[in-house]
Amino acid sequence: MSSSSPSVDEVIDPSEEFSSHDAPPKRLGLALFVICAAQLMIVLDGTIVNIALPHIEEDLGFSQANLQWVITIYTLAFGGFLLLGGRLGDLYGRRRMFVWGVALFTLASLGAGIAQTEGQMLVARAVQGLGGALAAPNALALITTTFPAGKERNKAMGVFAAMSGAGAAIGLILGGVLTEIDWRWNFFINLPIGILVAFLAQRILTESEDGRGSLDIPGAITSIAGLSSLVYGLTHAASTSWSDPTTVTYLAVGAVLLIAFVIIETRVAHPLLPMRIPGDRTRGTSYFVMLIVGAGMFAMFYFLGIYIQTILGYSALTTGLAFLPFSVGIVVAAQVASRLIARVDPRWISGAGAGFATLGMWGFTHLTPQSTYATDLLPWIIILAFGLGLIFVPLTLTAVHGVAHEDSSVASAVLNTMQQVGGTLGLATLSTIFVNNLNDKVAELTAKMPQGGTAPTQDQLAAAQKMIADEAFTYGASKAYLVAAIMIAVGGIITLVFLNVKHEELAHDGAAPAHMG
Incomplete structure (x- = not known):
């Protein structure tokens, strides 16, 4: 194990920790429901x-230029904090x-649902991201x-990962259903869920002891400003270009601030992000692969959502339902992975998953304007979903x-950050590839x-x-799917080569021989 990794004595002893909880095992199912409901x-x-954006634009008087901020400001606040x-x-x-x-997320959802102006909506969305x-x-x-x-934790992680992975698709489904009623229900739906989760969490989940140390203010400022600047630069690149002055400026400022953040974290007594967390080989590999896979997955939703509505001609509701198999x-x-993890090393499960996911994404490169959902799209959706x-x-x-x-908690935050930044990076990168190829195809077909x-x-x-x-759309999208x-595929190779933790070690939470770093 690397010198920056925690020693065996520092690692949680699962038996001691669990025995200290006042939540008996029979309440674990309810605890999992509470946690996963919030995550979803x-x-x-x-x-x-x-899917509700056109309705929000019309009702609240958004300009076309400002409409993207309904999505972007949530992403900025969520990723930055x-x-x-x-x-x-x-x-x-x-x-x-x-x-x-x-509670903050739920309150902000109410604010977004009753918003009457552009400004009220954007403030509510920012607070949602913070929550x-x-x-x-x-x-x-x-x-x-x-x-x-x-076994218990592996099963719980299986459900949690399923909620995290399927959340984007479920969002499209719910968005289609609720928009048919009223776009405001896309926000109001969070109220009963949030109130129930906050109520049950106080009674079911056990509080952790307060940690030692103090809050790293310089680290907090540079990380929030750096991540927000980076996410905004990537989002701006997706709607303009990589060479746009605003894009370049925000990406450069974000990079400088994040470098400053790393320097600060190596010098303060109680860092916001101890370098031992991403510095460990197993965790570092996991974070990096999550970033790459997230980049591909979120861009897939973007292009397929447009394809199903504009090429196949599906309604908003039907488009949402088209993602149900995902x-x-x-x-x-x-659930299959959570059962295998007790018997198979994680590198082989994730590596196989990357193989399936690569195949599914490659299948989308063959879509044409004449393709049909059942024969040309559905099989690849299922293969991709299974792999992910x-x-x-x-x-x-x-x-x-x-x-x-x-x-x-901060280790979990790094994982969430990688997924968030990965999704934004993927959308910016693949949108650029898409637009360039689309324009080339338009010019070629127009000339003919x-x-x-x-x-x-x-x-x-x-x-x-x-x-x-x-x-032109299907041609541009096919190039984006290929990338x-x-x-x-690269994520899968990295997993197979560098993820060397054994399944036996996961069974006792890392209290294993120190050979992992």
Whole structure:
């Protein structure tokens, strides 16, 4: 083990920790429900609003330029404050921060649902992101400290990973259903869930002891500003270009601030992010692979959502339902992985999952305007979902494996941050590839249009333009899918080569021979 990794004595003793809980084993199922309900609510909110955006634009008077901020400001607040949210949980109590985060998220959901102006909506969405950043890392940490290592924790992680992986697809489904009623229900749906979760969490989950040390203010400032600047730069690149001055400026400022953050963390007595956490080989590998896989997955939702609505002509509700098999596939695969993890090393489960996911993503490269959902899309959705489910469960376990008790929330926050930044990075990168190839295809097809002769009718012109638009979209998207498939394949190779933790070690939470770093 590397010198920065916690010693065996520092690692949580699962038997001691669990015996100290006043929540008997029969309440573990309810504890898991509470934690996963909160996680699902937070994750799906990243996509549930997408389908409602045209209605929000019309009702609240958003300009087209400002409409993207309904999504972007949530992403900025969530991604920027994740590390701070995790550290606050380690210092002042994970259940406390979890409940505060859920309560803040729920209150902000009410604010968004009753918003009457553009400004009110954006403030509410920012507060939602902050609430999510407090709750999400502490939700995962509560699983590691509530469930005993081995079979119970592996099953719990399987459900948690399924909720995290399927949340985006469930968001699209719910978004389609609720938008048909009223777009405000995309926010109001969080109220009963949030109130129930906050109420039960106080009674079911056991509070952790307050951690030692003090809050790293310089680290908090540089991490929040750096991550927010980076996320904004990546988001701006997706809507403009990588060479846009604003994009370059924000990416550069974000990089400088994050470098400053790392320097600060190596010098302060009580760092926001102890370098021993990402410095461990197992955890570092898990974080990096989650970033790559997240990059491919979130971009897939973006392009497929547009394809199903504009090319296949599905309604918002039907588009949401078209992603239902993805959610089912993730859940099934996560349960398979949670059972295999007791007998098979995580590298082989995640490696196999990456193989399936790569194949599924590659299958999307063959979509054309003439493709059908049942024969050309559904099989690849199922294969991709199954592969991602096999990836998420082992990596969620290994990302917090062997972490000292006082670091469990911040270790979980790093995992959430990698997924968030990965999704944003993937959307920016693959959107650039998509747009460049789309423009090339439009130019090529336009040049082939017959010149001269009888002028086409309006209907003929519209049909020709629709044909060019559809062909160009599927061509551009196919190139983006290909790059996404390569990214996932690279993640699989990295997993097989560098993830060397054994399944026996996961059964007792890292209290194993010190050979892991």
